[in-house]
Amino acid sequence: MDRRMIFSGTSNPKLAEDISRYLDVPLGRVRISRFKSGEIYVHYEESVRNADVFLIQTLGDPVNENLMELLIMADAARRASAKSITAVVPYFAYARQEKKDAPREPITAKMLADVLQVAGIDRVITVDLHAPAIQGFFNIPVDHLTALDYITEYLKNKRIHKPVIVSPDAGRAKTAEKLATYLDAPFAIMMKKRPGHNKAKITHIIGEVEDHTPIIIEDMIDTGGTIVSVIEGLIEKGAHPAYICATHPLFSNDAFTKLKHPGIREIVVTDSIALPTTTDDHYTILSIAPLLGQAIRIVDNGGSISTLFRDGM
Helix, strand or coil: CEEEEEEEEEHHHHHHHHHHHHHHEECEEEEEEECCCCCCCEECCCCCEEEEEEECCCCCCCCCHHHHHHHHHHHHHCCCCCCCCEEECCCCCCCCCCCCCCCCCCCCHHHHHHHHHHCCCEEEEECCCCCHHHHHHCCCEEECCCCCCHHHHHHHHHHCCCCCCCCCCCCCHHHHHHHHHHHHEEEEEEEEEEEEEEEEEEEEEECCCCCCEEEEEEEECCCCHHHHHHHHHHHHCCCCEEEEEEEEEECCHHHHCCCCCEEEEEEECCCCCCCCCCCCEEEECCCCHHHHHHHHHHHHHHHCCCCCCCCCH
């Protein structure tokens, strides 16, 4: 008999519980522990034989621990005769290393795709990849979802005065244009250069932002340095305090401190990565559990993932 079984890693158990509740399917019993040496141990405490197994594990901090945990979970399920293994990875790590920008650099995103497949994973479900072309690194199906519909619905209900959608760089221009179309708002593009990792310098702005309320759309917020540079560039051009929207709240190092900038009105993110419970009212967290739950149901029933996307979005 076909069975759908959902198991959670330790990276974001609340999201896994919300997905389980949405699907009305209890989380499977799995024991994950660490040896004194730091090595990871996984044991499924119920049979997964001939089951369609879904492993929910986001790859936020600590990235390498969470990744290794996912690989061991996949290997254990494969050796226990699971019928299929789908990795539900809301945030796909190493996605910023998807090409060589200099000689002798790795293409780590491609390597990670290979490793996941070698571990026995048959399918990947992920959300808002930093570079959509990463889907092509896999020789297995990849369902690339987006949280943009959730973000746009939230912003539409805010009825923001004189909004302007801002792409912090040329790479996010397409997403900014989609959001601008849905909100019937103008959009602008920030041009920047990167002197080093997690560093950015705004060179100029294309578009009118004076006396407008910027809505900055990103796929992730890491250290917050780029966002602060964008905010300060907008303020210099006469813009009002901005809304910051991103799918993945990495918030590395002192990001929370940097994001207490007076030029930021509100930060809208999803729960793709677990955030501290002490997050203040400055933050709005949108749940993507329904999105991932629907995707799991569609994959399990053999439907079309395209039904999860807004027409034209």
